[in-house]
Amino acid sequence: MAESAEVSRRDFVTVVVGAVGAVIGLCVGIPAVAYLVSPALKVQKGEDWVSCGPLENYPIGVPTLFTFTRTQVNGWERTTISYGVYILRGEGEQILALNNMCTHLSCRVSWKEDAQDYVCPCHDGHFSIDGKVVSGPPPRPLDPYQTKVENGELFIFLQEG
């Protein structure tokens, strides 16, 4: 066949097949990649103000335990996580909310009235009433929560994940 300036049938078919193939490739490829990476793009961190009930429920000067649960959904699985917070009310609006999870290996500490400190049952870690380490293996003080009081109701700020 003689060379001509016009596009040959063979070149035309090659270009069209290539273009259609590329479009189909994108139509298949984009959903495939999106399908695989989508769980990674979901924001799983939850932040929330959690109500701890009326402030007057908490006696002044005595750490009082408040417990609640939060449910986390990961794909097809639901995990319920329990939280424990020791709330210590001082004079006026002064409030200290401490996570009852030991900073050593995450056992739950409890307030001992007679010893006047928090004791961890696992490795005998002791914390003072304001959460500082007194003795034992814990590497840092008990973790405090941010608090606020609205209309006499106490809230703590919970960060999940």
Next chain:
Amino acid sequence: MTSKFVTWLDERLGLQGIYDTVFDRKVPKVNWWFTLGSASLFLFVMQVVTGIFLSVYYVPSPDHAYDSIQYIMNGVTFGWLIRGIHHWGATLMVIFVFIHMLRTFYYAAYKFPRELTWVTGVVLLLATLGMGFTGYLLPWNQKAYWATTVGTEIPGTIPVIGPFITSILRGGSELSAVTLARFYSVHIWFLPLVILLVIGIHMYLIIRLGISNIPGKDD
């Protein structure tokens, strides 16, 4: 540059020879009914690819099977598309394989020297139906559960050994977690490997023997 590289590869791999044998082989003048084999093969590849993608999120356990599919449908981007293709591809594949068999039968293409192509084709048809049967249980919803209860009950009517076959299929006397796990295993390993192997033999025979002509009035 490109052609030089292709030539270099071809000298070592003989790709041109494979291409000529597989794609440039001589075929008689045939009609659209002769595309159903290729269509079935294409659908099989689609089912393999979408099936592999589904296995990323699906969990074959009574606790999570249903929820993991809900997650695929509502939680995963384009999950509905992947599952939709797998779902409808399965139905289409059964239809295509079956019509492919009818065409072979009505055009008498199973006769000498193509008997083995027919026999391997029967194996492929049965394996395809097996894929449909085992895949049907995996969503673990009411329809899946009762369809499999009935389906595994059927071989139970065989005299003497029937009940034993039913309990082999179920992995016990009742439909349970064991049933789900073994159906899953058969669905993603046993049957696909059988199909892959037999497709290989089927295709080898087609390429070796060529496809048959449409029979004329004198045949």
